[in-house]
Structure formats: structure tokens, C-alpha cells
Amino acid sequence: MTATAAPLDLLLLPSWLVPVEPAGVVLKAHGLGIRDGRIAFIGPREAALKLASKETRELPGMLLSPGLINAHGHAAMSLFRGMADDLPLMTWLEKHIWPAEAKWVDEAFVRDGTDLAIAEQLKGGITCFSDMYFFPKVASDCVHNSGMRAQIAIPILDFPIPGAASADEAIRQGIELFGDLKHHPRIKITFGPHAPYTVCDANLEKIRIIAEELDASIHMHVHETASEVQQAVDQTGERPLARLGRLGLLGPRFQAVHMTQISEDDLALLVESNTSIIHCPESNLKLASGFCPVERLWQAGINVAIGTDGAASNNDLDLLGETRTAAMLAKAVAGSATALDAHRALRMATLNGARAMGLESEIGSLEVGKAADMVAFDLSGLAQQPIYDPVSQLIYATGRDCVKHLWVAGKQLLDDRRLTRMNEPELVASAIEWGRRISGRNE
Numbered sequence: 001m002t003a004t005a006a007p008l009d010l011l012l013l014p015s016w017l018v019p020v021e022p023a024g025v026v027l028k029a030h031g032l033g034i035r036d037g038r039i040a041f042i043g044p045r046e047a048a049l050k051l052a053s054k055e056t057r058e059l060p061g062m063l064l065s066p067g068l069i070n071a072h073g074h075a076a077m078s079l080f081r082g083m084a085d086d087l088p089l090m091t092w093l094e095k096h097i098w099p100a101e102a103k104w105v106d107e108a109f110v111r112d113g114t115d116l117a118i119a120e121q122l123k124g125g126i127t128c129f130s131d132m133y134f135f136p137k138v139a140s141d142c143v144h145n146s147g148m149r150a151q152i153a154i155p156i157l158d159f160p161i162p163g164a165a166s167a168d169e170a171i172r173q174g175i176e177l178f179g180d181l182k183h184h185p186r187i188k189i190t191f192g193p194h195a196p197y198t199v200c201d202a203n204l205e206k207i208r209i210i211a212e213e214l215d216a217s218i219h220m221h222v223h224e225t226a227s228e229v230q231q232a233v234d235q236t237g238e239r240p241l242a243r244l245g246r247l248g249l250l251g252p253r254f255q256a257v258h259m260t261q262i263s264e265d266d267l268a269l270l271v272e273s274n275t276s277i278i279h280c281p282e283s284n285l286k287l288a289s290g291f292c293p294v295e296r297l298w299q300a301g302i303n304v305a306i307g308t309d310g311a312a313s314n315n316d317l318d319l320l321g322e323t324r325t326a327a328m329l330a331k332a333v334a335g336s337a338t339a340l341d342a343h344r345a346l347r348m349a350t351l352n353g354a355r356a357m358g359l360e361s362e363i364g365s366l367e368v369g370k371a372a373d374m375v376a377f378d379l380s381g382l383a384q385q386p387i388y389d390p391v392s393q394l395i396y397a398t399g400r401d402c403v404k405h406l407w408v409a410g411k412q413l414l415d416d417r418r419l420t421r422m423n424e425p426e427l428v429a430s431a432i433e434w435g436r437r438i439s440g441r442n443e
């Protein structure tokens, strides 16, 4: 760096810096400098301290990593958290979630539910999330105002949904929103056909053509349960993933959420098409949907990211906890304690999510030139001692209550666990009020 370079806006000096790329590296006594919302410097502490900076912050006992990326969820469903638990997927959807959505979901619901989800995620170390829910324009307004980063998938189903009377109307709205937000620095619009069993071939073909024209991604629930696959095979003789392949949807722009059922043919199709998979272990566990074979996919070279799914089926948006579950579950499913080690688990929760969303050149790792999306975890508590490998401690011994500070594009959105742009007591009061209305309680 030359002496004439502009001063840094902020210099951070954590105890450990985990860039994620290169893989497996933990830097001690290093600093990270930010200028104009981007990472401008990573280097040894002595060199860092020689640089001019408008603000310097020591982060003793803290681990600085890329912000966590929650690659699948339904943000506004946070207002249905705990409304219907301990039920199989189709009963849960058909008897509880879909009727409640028909009755309650409007623009105000989506605004309040999305704000609640954004605040919960920021406090949990998440800097970027993927959303798939009704009134996507309202959700993008929430993301814009919050300072957070997100991928917003336009929900498309064959039947009418809140905010769109038909699949064609949903697609039209999606194209319009895509155009409006094409240059937004923090919001990416994608297309979200709900699932193979709710979207017909004709609509999937329309979505494929539009996504190709716009160079947009497609985000879809696929092979969530064994019965979904079995039903499709009984009715058509074809597995849903094979159908998506035949229709030309699979590819680097395609994000297949869940994938608990993977045959040898499915695996070959995923590898050949370079499709990303979004693994949602706790939702799959809670709905007894099945197990995504993460280690097998990883060994095959498939990009696997991780998501919490909606709070109605999880019941939290805790990606750090989700990552710990994923690391444990991968070992049980693979029958090998070496499956998905802590460093790879962190990579899955950061860079792999960025890659799934096509944002890997922008976020997902701490590298000079990338957006300054970062989280500082406080590892100074007794539950983390002693520290041999801070990444191991982060994944296996640390909860999201240890998230101390968080930045998106260099802007601090969480400072000493306090939200800087959102009013936490108001969000809590609003959620309580929605719960009261939805459950019909008057107390």
C-alpha cells in the first residue's frame, strides 16, 4: 500500500481472523481494514497499525469471520413460529400452514414477519439470507431498509397465492421486481417455483426461459421427502430431479433445497449440471423428512450450502446452531467421524452459500476487494475455554448469543449485541400482537 492511499474507514484487530478462503486458515495477530464498504487490507497486526484509519477497534477474545449466509428460509413465517409442531410435512402444510396463510398473510404480515426474521438473523451472525415468501416486493423493502443483504425468490405455484392470482401474474411481478432491483447493491431477485409437486411442466418451462434471459437463479424445494419422490414415480414413472433435468432447469443457476433422497442417477445429474444443494438439517429432522447425504455430495464435488428453512418448521433462524447440527448429522449419516469437519462446516455456512446464490465474487470469505460482510464472535467466555482451535470451538461449543458485532457492506448493524437500525422492543411487541390475533386470544 502506498503512503498516498486514502485512510481506512475502520481497522479491526481481532484475536483470530478466519478468512474461510484459503481453506482451513486461522490468522492470529492480524488486522482487517475496511474502506468504502469493502475489505481493503488483511495483514499482520504491526503492518495494520502503520496504516492511517479513521477508527481502530481492538476485538480481544473475538473471532472475526465472514458473515453467515442462510441459504434457505421463509422469513415472514416467523410469525407462525410454534403454531403447529410435531406433525408430518403434508399434514402440517395442508391442515395448518396453508389455511393460516390464506387467512392471515397480507402485506402487513409480510412486513412485520420479515423485519422480525431480519432482526433475529442479524443477532445470530447472519449477514445474508435467502427468502421465498409471498409479497416479495414488501420483503425486499424490509431488506433495503434494514441494511442487510438477501436473495429474494419470487414464489410461483400453479394455484393462486396471497399477492398473485396465478403463476403468470407471479412471474410477471417477478420480472418487474428483477428489473427494479437489478442494480441494488444488496438485493438479488431469483425465481422460486415452490416444488415439483406444485408447479407443472408448462410453468417450469416459462421460468426456465425467463431465468435464462435474465441470467437469474432458480430456487426450489426438491426431493424433500421420500413420499414426494415415490408419488411422482407412481404417477409419472419419473423422479422429480430427472424431470427438472429433462426440462433444462438444472445448472449452476439452480438451487435445489433439501434433497434428502439421492439415487446414483440423481447424483450423476447433480454433478454433471453443477447444481447447488441447500441443506436444511433441522427442518428435515423436525418434519422427519429424511437425511441429505452431505459428505457424499461434498466428496462428489457438489456445492452444498446450508439454510434454516422457515421458523415455522425449525423453529429458529439460528444458522450457527444449524451448522453444528449439520456437522453432527453428516457424521451420523456417513458413518464416519471425519465427515464435515468444523472448518468445512463454516465454509458451508459462508462461501458455499455465496456460491449457490452466484455471489461468491462479492461475499462469503474475507478477501481484499470483497464486500465487508463480517461477524465477530466473542470466544472469551468460560464455555469456550481453553481454545486449541477457535473454529472447532465456534462450531461445536459456541451459541449465537456469542455474536458480538456484525457488519454488512462495512456498515455496523449489530454493536455489542445491540441492533443499530432496528428497534428490538417494538419488534417483540409486534410479534406478540400478531400471535394474539392469530391464536384468537384476547387477554
Ligand SMILES: [Zn+2]
Pocket (backbone or CB within 6 Å): 072, 073, 074, 221, 257, 309, 310
Ligand atoms: Zn422451505
